[in-house]
Amino acid sequence: MLKKRLIFTLLYNQGSFMLSRNFRLQKVGNLKWLQTNYDFSHISFSIDELIVLDIARGERDTQAFCEMLKALTEGCFVPIAAGGGIRTVEHARSLLRSGADKVVVNTALYDNRELTADLASEFGQQCVVASMDVKHQREGGYQVMVDNGARRLSGTAEHWIEQVVNDSVGELYLNSIDRDGTGQGYDLRMLDLLPTSMSKPVILAGGVGNSTHLAEGLADARIDAVATAHLFNFVGDGLRQARNALIGGGVELPQWDLRQLDDILGKQQAGVTA
Amino acid sequence: MGNIWSVVNALRYLGSLVHVSGDPKEVAAADALLLPGVGSFRKAMLSLEMSGLDQAILEAVQGKGRKILGICLGMQLLGTRGSEDGDTRGLGLVANPVDRFAIGEIGANKIPHIGFDVVHSKPGSVLFSGLSETADFYFVHSYRMLSRGLIGTAATCTYGVEFLAAYEQGNIFATQFHPEKSQTNGLMLLRNFLAE
Structure with missing residues (x-):
């Protein structure tokens, strides 16, 4: 049986990793900071998938990002x-x-639908993650925001979600702008926006503050994966502890034994040609 | 689908000297071969044939007894034939053909089979040495080789139908899953291959 997933999302902006709260950005540190203070090489053994997004508001330096x-x-x-x-x-x-x-695509999902099709035919549909930023409206209902949350699409979120999941994308990354960075927990009501016959995996993002929030997301049958982009809520040993709490609580996450790492790195190897 | 950088990254992490090569002479002379896969079965096989790499691989593996690990499409290419993109002959190092998951066999499951799934390994397997008999590995594929009647089946996975997850027979090793994307489980498996 396929396992559910715990995803860590890193937000990058012109050389720095960022904290985002309702899409307002705060600089945290560069790659060196991430590797030393956050012990990223260790953290990466506590997640099932990593997402890295260049959220620069202006010109992007793709080469530096790569x-x-x-x-x-x-x-x-x-x-x-x-x-x-x-x-x-x-x-x-x-x-x-x-x-x-x-690859994760957001604004081009609507502005340039041909790109989605081209990416799928070039790299395979499973290679394309559709990222959608959703905002609750005062007058009720939800709308989709693009261009880093700066531009509102007319029409309902339901309409756009249905169009996107019927295009050549492999999965949907559904992010709540209202909950982003707040630590208040996921907006599970967003899941009612999904088509009833949803056939693609859904990643829920926006608002996680603790492992209980992750468990709440994963408990919903419509969710395949949960993501957190908060650099401080799970700092230090936090992600490993959250993962253990989820597995201990019966969530079907992939399992591996980190203690084997020393053993794995202990042996000398011969050369190999790939 | 086939991310060579990730495989190289994992092998280097394990302390191996890795050289990425498309040169038949270098491939024929290597201590050990690792065959990842990019594109469709047909395109990959044609590209091996055009460059003479198919013969170089067979020479290294059958002639010189060098070990080989095929990963994902790289495992499928070791099979007798594949039906992706039109029926194509494979390298023939593993005795079964490769076909798409049939709608009838996978039930309500979706294609592609993508994500971490449970792999059941056979006791005494070289690749799975030190791992428990059920361990989680990362898969991304729409085509599969069945394990039924196949000598050399080292592990299976069930996705509606039971299919070949890993193969080992003599110096020939293969995995349908991506060990380079499967945390310490995958690193253990790669180390076992290198140490064999």
């Missing part, structure tokens, strides 16, 4: 998705050559 991605994913042995501002197949290809297994 260099960071390569360095970041060196000791990381899980599937990796990367994205942020993807507008061309070549841009996606450069991410896939820098350690990514999948």
Whole structure:
């Protein structure tokens, strides 16, 4: 039986990793900070998947992002998705050559639907993650926001979700702008926006503050994976502890034995040609 | 689907000297071979044939007894034939063909089979040495080789139907899953392959 997933999302902006709260950004530290203070090489053994997004508001330096991605994913042995501002197949290809297994597309899902089809035919549909940022409206209902939450799409969120999941995407990353970075827990009411015959995996994001919130998300049968992008809520040993709490609580997450790492690295190897 | 960078990354992490090569001479001379896969069965096989790598691999594995590990499509290419993108002959190092998951056999499951799933290994397997008989590994595939009647089945996975998850017979090793994406379970398996 396929296992559920715990995903860590890293937000990157011009050389720094960021905290986001309702899409307002705060600089935290660079790659060196992440590796030393956050012990990322250790954290990466407590997650099932990594997502890295370039959320720069202005011009993006794709080459610098790719260099960071390569360095970041060196000791990381899980599937990796990367994205942020993807507008061309070549841009996606450069991410896939820098350690990514999948690409994350957001604004182009609506502005340039041909790109979604091109990415799927070039790399396979399973390679395309559709990221949608959703905001609750005062007058009720939800709407989809694009361009890093700056532009509102007319029409209901239900309409756009249905269109996107029927396009050539492999899975849906559904993020709540209202809960983003608040630590108040997921907005599970967003799940009612999904089509009833949803046939693609759904990743829920936005609002996690503790492992109970992760468990609440994973308990919903419509959810395949939960994500957190908060750099401080699970700092230190937090993700490992949250993972153990979920597994202890009966959630079907993949399991491995971290104690084997010393054993694995202890042996000398011969050369090999790949 | 086939991310060579990740495989190289994992092998280097384990302390191996890795060289990525498309040169038949280098491949024929290697101590050990690792065959990842990119694209469809047909395209990958044609590209091996065009570059002469198919013969170089057979020479290294059958002629010189060098060990080989095929991963994902790389495992499928070791089979007798594949039906992806039109029926194509494989390298023939593993005795079964490769076909798409049939709607009838997978029930309500979705294609592709994607994510961490439970792999059941046979006692005494080299690849799974030190791992428990059920361990989680990461899969991404729409085509499968059945394990039924196959000598050399090292592990199976069930996705509506039981299929070949890992193979080992003499110097020939293969996994349908991605060990380089399967945390310490995958690193253990790669180390076992390298140490064999």
